[in-house]
Amino acid sequence: MKYELHKTDSQSKARAGKITTDHGEILTPIFMPVGTAATVKAVHQRELANDIKAQIILGNTYHLYLRPGLDILERAGGLHKFNGWSGPILTDSGGYQVFSLKDIRKISEEGVKFQSHIDGSRHLFTPENVMDTQRTIGADIIMAFDECAPYPCDYNYAKKSMEMTHRWLKRCIDRFDSTEGKYGYSQALFPIVQGSVYKDLRIQSAEFIAEQNREGNAIGGLAVGEPAEKMYETIDYVNDILPKDKPRYLMGVGTPENILEGIALGIDMFDCVMPTRNARNGMLFTTQGIINIRNEKWKDDFTAIDEALGGYVSTFYSKAYLRHLVKCDEILSAQIASVHNLTFYLWLVGQAREHILAGDFLTWKNAMVKQVMQRL
Numbered sequence: 001m002k003y004e005l006h007k008t009d010s011q012s013k014a015r016a017g018k019i020t021t022d023h024g025e026i027l028t029p030i031f032m033p034v035g036t037a038a039t040v041k042a043v044h045q046r047e048l049a050n051d052i053k054a055q056i057i058l059g060n061t062y063h064l065y066l067r068p069g070l071d072i073l074e075r076a077g078g079l080h081k082f083n084g085w086s087g088p089i090l091t092d093s094g095g096y097q098v099f100s101l102k103d104i105r106k107i108s109e110e111g112v113k114f115q116s117h118i119d120g121s122r123h124l125f126t127p128e129n130v131m132d133t134q135r136t137i138g139a140d141i142i143m144a145f146d147e148c149a150p151y152p153c154d155y156n157y158a159k160k161s162m163e164m165t166h167r168w169l170k171r172c173i174d175r176f177d178s179t180e181g182k183y184g185y186s187q188a189l190f191p192i193v194q195g196s197v198y199k200d201l202r203i204q205s206a207e208f209i210a211e212q213n214r215e216g217n218a219i220g221g222l223a224v225g226e227p228a229e230k231m232y233e234t235i236d237y238v239n240d241i242l243p244k245d246k247p248r249y250l251m252g253v254g255t256p257e258n259i260l261e262g263i264a265l266g267i268d269m270f271d272c273v274m275p276t277r278n279a280r281n282g283m284l285f286t287t288q289g290i291i292n293i294r295n296e297k298w299k300d301d302f303t304a305i306d307e308a309l310g311g312y313v314s315t316f317y318s319k320a321y322l323r324h325l326v327k328c329d330e331i332l333s334a335q336i337a338s339v340h341n342l343t344f345y346l347w348l349v350g351q352a353r354e355h356i357l358a359g360d361f362l363t364w365k366n367a368m369v370k371q372v373m374q375r376l
């Protein structure tokens with residue numbers, strides 16, 4: 001995997017670049033649709049490619065390990081063959097999911113013991129076996145096994161957790177670098193900066209992560225309930241330490257506003273369940289602002305969902321029709337709204353890239369945040 005920096009904005013830390021993987025290229029800044037259980041919920045692969053114009057999608061180690069399981073994935077020839085997505089894939093290590101299973105997991109130096117949320121069966125994730133698991137899933141970019149410290153947590157907890165995450169990272173690197181990919185293409189391991197919201201810990205973690213000299217770096221431990229200002233402040237000084245010639249991935253973020261502010265602070269890669277999860281309950285992001293389609297006001301609005309966005313679902317179906325489908329809880333409503341919201345998210349980061357290259361990113365960003373976050 002390699003990264004080319006195309007342009008850095010003159011008035012902010014925003015950058016435009018290109019990541020090249022064995023499954024294709026990714027123009028940054030980029031948003032990565034979340035595909036937890038080998039599917040971006042309610043979306044076909046060809047819609048991802050042709051309508052949403054996704055460039056890279058996510059899979060999740062915790063979920064895929066439990067179902068369909070590694071045996072099936074290996075016999076299929078890896079996740080790309082199993083779900084038919086031939087572009088780049090990134091998988092999370094499963095750390096976050098296991099830690100969010102509060103009462104059915106136990107953390108130790110060795111790793112994390114947990115019970116499956118599906119059938120209660122007992123499992124152990126370690127830095128080593130999570131690397132082997134992600135080798136088997138076959139994502140182009142895989143994440144280190146880390147602890148995403150809860151928010152809030154006291155300084156001592158954050159320090160101990162960060163130090164364990166750093167020890168786990170060394171174990172991940174040792175294991176990953178002593179094994180090969182299983183399907184004939186290369187994979188990259190991204191380390192993850194932790195340290196909660198404590199500046200000295202975050203700086204220590206960013207320095208340790210940068211030292212590992214991997215092909216890309218992630219910032220974790222954010223979008224866990226902390227105030228947005230705290231998130232922005234943390235990203236700002238961490239990005240002064242993470243190397244400029246490697247892509248920076250902010251995990252789990254975010255709203256359109258969070259993403260544009262993150263881009264201005266030097267983030268290149270984003271993921272969030274918001275566009276797909278909110279779509280399923282009728283919350284639409286559009287070029288004109290946010291629409292709660294369940295609201296009575298849309299029941300006789302026969303204009304297209306978002307004419308300005310373009311694309312099939314956003315121009316072919318009306319607001320009134322989509323509201324009807326959502327009220328009836330029709331399966332098609334999830335499909336239309338998910339494709340629409342993801343198309344919007346990819347459009348937004350694509351526009352950001354264009355304005356970084358054109359040199360007017362900051363002016364555009366300030367106006368666009370107001371426009372797309374207004375409630376219609």
Ligand SMILES: CNc1nc2cc3c(=O)[nH]c(N)nc3c(CC[C@H]3O[C@@H](OC)[C@H](OC)[C@@H]3OC)c2[nH]1
Nearest residue numbers: 036058059060092095096148220221222223251252
């Ligand atoms: C929402 N806020 C948020 N903060 C996060 C912080 C971390 C973190 O510090 N470490 C790790 N390992 N993962 C994190 C994650 C999960 C992202 C994954 O969560 C899954 O979406 C739910 C998706 O899996 C397909 C995605 O894969 C990269 C976070 N999510």
